[in-house]
Amino acid sequence: MNEEKDKSAEEDVSLMLAAKAGEMDAFSSIVKKHQNALMNFFRRCGVYSDVEDIAQETFLKLYRVRSTYEAKAKFTTFLYLLARQVLIDYIRKQERRANVLEKYSEDAPQFESPNEHKGEEDDVLAALDTLTPALRETIVLVVMQGMSYQEAADILGVPLGTIKSRVSVGLERLKAYLSKEK
Numbered sequence: 436m437n438e439e440k441d442k443s444a445e446e447d448v449s450l451m452l453a454a455k456a457g458e459m460d461a462f463s464s465i466v467k468k469h470q471n472a473l474m475n476f477f478r479r480c481g482v483y484s485d486v487e488d489i490a491q492e493t494f495l496k497l498y499r500v501r502s503t504y505e506a507k508a509k510f511t512t513f514l515y516l517l518a519r520q521v522l523i524d525y526i527r528k529q530e531r532r533a534n535v536l537e538k539y540s541e542d543a544p545q546f547e548s549p550n551e552h553k554g555e556e557d558d559v560l561a562a563l564d565t566l567t568p569a570l571r572e573t574i575v576l577v578v579m580q581g582m583s584y585q586e587a588a589d590i591l592g593v594p595l596g597t598i599k600s601r602v603s604v605g606l607e608r609l610k611a612y613l614s615k616e617k
Contacts, residue, residue: 447510455501462501466494469511472580473518479563479575480522489525493518508589515576515590562612566605573601574609 447468453461473490482489496517504513563571569591576587577598584598591598 444509444511448506451501451504451510451513452506454498455504462498465497469514470494473514476515476518476575476580477522479560479579480571481560481564482522482525485525489521490518492525493521496521509586511582512586512589515580515582515586519572519590558613562609565612566608570601570605570608573598574605577602578606 447465450461450465450468454465470490473493474486477486477489493514497514500517563574566574572591573587576582576590577584582590584595584602588595588598
């Protein structure tokens with residue numbers, strides 16, 4: 436299993452270096468290889484309706500910075516750093532949009548939106564919604580995306596001990612929430 440991960444990580448670096456050199460087929464391979472995992476990351480971070488758009492924005496950002504890429508860390512660490520920046524920008528934009536809508540919504544008719552997720556996935560997403568953004572990001576990266584504690588620490592810019600603590604606290608809170616649901 437670790438050999439496969441190492442081989443995949445090496446392949447990512449060589450594809451990105453090829454993309455840096457101008458090989459568009461290599462960049463296309465990167466997109467195909469990582470788009471589903473990236474969309475899952477965004478869904479698990481609470482984005483449901485605009486997942487494809489922000490994944491595309493992440494790859495556009497990756498394309499724009501490809502000429503400055505250096506293989507100092509794992510490629511996925513680099514990619515998820517970009518994805519996190521795009522997610523933060525998306526959340527800020529949504530907050531601004533919500534503030535504008537709130538100002539003008541008093542005169543608009545109100546409708547209830549149907550639940551978009553069903554079954555067990557709905558339970559997990561609802562449980563994730565109870566976590567603070569810091570705990571949620573950490574749980575998504577480590578538990579749901581399968582990253583190492585060190586990779587998550589590099590992506591989030593916090594010490595390794597903080598990641599371990601967040602995972603522990605986050606899992607306990609998820610467990611408590613999910614045990615209440617049953």
